[in-house]
Amino acid sequence: xxxxxxxxxxxxxxxxSIKGRGLKxxxxxxxxxxxxxxxxxxxLEDLRAxxxxxxxxxxxxxxxKLDVKPKIASMKKTADRIDRLEDELKxxxxxxxxxxxxxxxxxxxxxxxxxxxxxxxxxxxxxLPKFDFKPVTHIELSRHLDIIDFGRAVKITxxxxxxxxGWGAKLERALINFMLDLHTKKHGYTEVFPPFLVNRVSMTxxxxxxxxxxxxxxxxxxxxxxxxxxxxxxxxxxxxEILNEDDLPIYYTAYTACFRREAGSYxxxxxxxxxxxxxxxxxxxxxxxxxxxxxxxxxxxxxAEDVLQLLGLPYRVAILPTGDxxxxxxxxxxLEAYAAGTDQWLxxxxxxxxxxxxxxxxNIKFRRKDTKKLDFVHTLNxxxxxxxxxxxxxxxxxxxxxxxVVIPEALxxxxxxxxxxx
RNA sequence: GGAGGAGUGGCUGAGUGGUUGAAAGCGACCGCCUUGAAAGCGGUUAGGUGCUGGAAGGUGCCUCAGGGGUUCGAAUCCUCUCUCCUCCGCCA
Numbered sequence: 001x002x003x004x005x006x007x008x009x010x011x012x013x014x015x016x017s018i019k020g021r022g023l024k025x026x027x028x029x030x031x032x033x034x035x036x037x038x039x040x041x042x043x044l045e046d047l048r049a050x051x052x053x054x055x056x057x058x059x060x061x062x063x064x065k066l067d068v069k070p071k072i073a074s075m076k077k078t079a080d081r082i083d084r085l086e087d088e089l090k091x092x093x094x095x096x097x098x099x100x101x102x103x104x105x106x107x108x109x110x111x112x113x114x115x116x117x118x119x120x121x122x123x124x125x126x127x128l129p130k131f132d133f134k135p136v137t138h139i140e141l142s143r144h145l146d147i148i149d150f151g152r153a154v155k156i157t158x159x160x161x162x163x164x165x166g167w168g169a170k171l172e173r174a175l176i177n178f179m180l181d182l183h184t185k186k187h188g189y190t191e192v193f194p195p196f197l198v199n200r201v202s203m204t205x206x207x208x209x210x211x212x213x214x215x216x217x218x219x220x221x222x223x224x225x226x227x228x229x230x231x232x233x234x235x236x237x238x239x240x241e242i243l244n245e246d247d248l249p250i251y252y253t254a255y256t257a258c259f260r261r262e263a264g265s266y267x268x269x270x271x272x273x274x275x276x277x278x279x280x281x282x283x284x285x286x287x288x289x290x291x292x293x294x295x296x297x298x299x300x301x302x303x304a305e306d307v308l309q310l311l312g313l314p315y316r317v318a319i320l321p322t323g324d325x326x327x328x329x330x331x332x333x334x335l336e337a338y339a340a341g342t343d344q345w346l347x348x349x350x351x352x353x354x355x356x357x358x359x360x361x362x363n364i365k366f367r368r369k370d371t372k373k374l375d376f377v378h379t380l381n382x383x384x385x386x387x388x389x390x391x392x393x394x395x396x397x398x399x400x401x402x403x404x405v406v407i408p409e410a411l412x413x414x415x416x417x418x419x420x421x422x
Numbered sequence: 423g424g425a426g427g428a429g430u431g432g433c434u435g436a437g438u439g440g441u442u443g444a445a446a447g448c449g450a451c452c453g454c455c456u457u458g459a460a461a462g463c464g465g466u467u468a469g470g471u472g473c474u475g476g477a478a479g480g481u482g483c484c485u486c487a488g489g490g491g492u493u494c495g496a497a498u499c500c501u502c503u504c505u506c507c508u509c510c511g512c513c514a
Contacts, residue, residue: 042472045483052483055495059440068494075494242469374469 001100001361004034017106020113020322030099037092044085051078101210105357107322108331118321122333125305126314129340129397136403137341138395139272142168144403145421148273160262160276162388167421171394171407172280174414175387176255179282179307183384187303189253189284194233196256197224202236205362207328207354217259226259230283231381235358238287242374243366249288249296253384256281272392274346279388286380287364290356293378297353301333304349304384310410313393314338316345330355335385341396346389351382 007014011027018025054075061068112118129135142148147168153161164172183189203209203225208216217226227233234254243250258281273279284303288296301317308315320332335349356376359365365374398406404422407415 038472041483045472048484049482051495056441058494062440072494077494079494 001357002103002106003360004096004100007031007100007103008034014103014106017322018104020107021104021325022115022323023104025099025102027103030096030103033092033096033099037089037096040085040089040092044082044089047078047082047085051075051082054078098210101204101361104327105207105325105330105354107325107329108353108355110319111325111331112319112321114321115323116321119318119324119334120321121316121318124314124316125309126312126338128314128338131340131399133401135340135396135399137272138339138392141341141395141399141403141405145405147171147421150272158277161278162273162276167415167418168391170415171391171411171421172387174411175390176280176282177414178310178411179384180253180255182307182310183253183282183284183303187251187253187284187306189251189303192234192237192252192254194227194230194237194254194256196227196233196259198227198232198236199224202232202239202362205239206232206235206358207326207361208232211327214263215261217261227256228260229258229381229383230254230256230281231285234283234285235364235379235381236362238364238377239362241364243287243364243377245289245366245369248366248377249286249292252285254283254285256283258386273388274342274344274392276388279386281386282384284382284384287377288380289366290375290378293353293355293380296378297331297333297351297380300380300382301335301351304335304351304382307385308335308337308348308390311390311394311408312410313390313397313408315348320350326350326352328352328354328357328361330357333382335383337385337390337393339389339393339396341399342392346392348385348389348393349383352380354379354381 002014007027008031011031015027018027054071058068058071058075061071107113112120138148139150142150145167147164147166149163149165153163156163180191184191197219200209200223203216208225208228212228216228219225233256234252237252238250257278259278262275262277284300286296286300305315305317315335315337318334318336320329320334325332329352332350332352334347335351336345337348338344339346355378358379359376364377364379366377367374394408395405398408400406400420402422404420406420407418412418
């Protein structure tokens with residue numbers, strides 16, 4: 001969330017940001033609401049100061065065993081006024097909170113302004129695979145190799161769920177282990193394994209709520225949500241905490257399953273592994289000092305790229321335009337891996353800097369060593385990487401004539417040295 | 423799921439209606455002492471937010487798990503929620 005003071009002092013910038021994201025929000029009403037809040041609050045504080053003073057006086061009179069009745073009678077009136085004002089303020093606060101939680105983060109100045117068509121590729125890596133036959137899709141390959149059973153997953157759960165089998169299941173597990181090992185051993189992350197269910201406060205802390213409730217799986221009886229990404233539980237590890245400057249930066253990596261209802265996306269990419277309701281992902285999350293967050297973002301993107309390079313998957317890195325940026329992000333780089341069978345660039349990672357937006361919502365601070373002052377941390381996260389689509393790219397790019405698939409070298413130690421799935 | 427107990431500052435822990443935003447101890451930090459350190463001695467040591475100040479600071483309000491209530495006045499009384507502990511039940 002944005003600082004109300006910042007909004008007040010930079011109303012034009014915030015309006016521009018909302019417009020750039022293609023949203024419509026009434027900022028003027030919010031600012032007026034804030035004005036009336038501050039007015040009511042200062043009046044209330046004056047009254048409370050009166051009350052506190054009178055209470056001390058009553059206590060002093062009692063000590064001297066003097067009559068306190070007149071004092072109490074006059075205090076009752078003040079107390080009534082305080083009650084009324086408190087009720088009023090409570091209503092204003094609730095409304096203001098609601099409005100504030102609906103305001104998205106302000107895009108970084110380097111983010112291109114525009115809708116999805118303004119996405120810009122900033123660099124690319126690797127050669128597109130060449131075939132002396134017509135490459136097929138991962139759907140055909142997995143059917144042929146009997147490594148993914150789409151049909152039975154529908155029976156067990158419903159459409160767009162997946163049942164991995166045999167080498168498919170092993171490949172999934174190998175990828176998870178490979179990525180976790182890479183990030184912990186080479187990139188300096190600490191592995192965590194968080195809950196897959198989180199409460200409403202956590203969901204609000206990272207910015208999924210209140211806006212995206214319909215995209216989440218929710219357990220009604222407990223008001224818990226299945227996580228759409230490890231970002232939610234991992235970022236909330238430090239909710240309502242004050243970290244030491246020396247503790248920063250903190251790098252966490254986590255494997256979790258991710259659950260997304262994908263409401264409203266029916267008809268889009270609904271075949272195969274590209275858009276599913278449950279997928280595995282290894283996530284990287286950073287808590288850093290504000291002055292370092294853009295360097296840290298650069299490193300985070302490189303850490304994600306390292307995964308794709310070691311897997312030998314050609315990819316490109318794109319910067320998302322304002323209209324495509326997620327609610328809480330200041331800036332976001334997508335990694336898109338090429339998949340030969342479907343001839344598509346698949347988004348396998350989003351690396352974002354949220355600056356202090358999530359830290360403010362989730363109340364994550366740190367104390368500076370020199371000034372002893374508190375400051376919000378900056379939070380960042382990126383997929384490192386999302387599995388289902390990476391499996392698509394591996395199967396389709398490493399396929400051979402006849403439908404066998406070569407296993408990328410980096411994964412072979414995790415698959416007992418196996419070289420080919422056939 | 424049932425029964426009981428408990429939630430106070432970085433930690434331990436006092437506090438059952440009126441200078442208690444909170445004793446005491448520990449820890450941490452600063453200073454004195456010391457060649458250096460320890461010990462000893464002295465001091466500082468929650469967060470939020472408003473006003474004021476260049477800053478240091480000063481000052482108002484709020485916060486003793488969270489919400490609601492009683493009262494002129496609540497850490498203290500009532501109530502709901504949450505969390506933790508103990509015992510029982512169920513269970514991977």
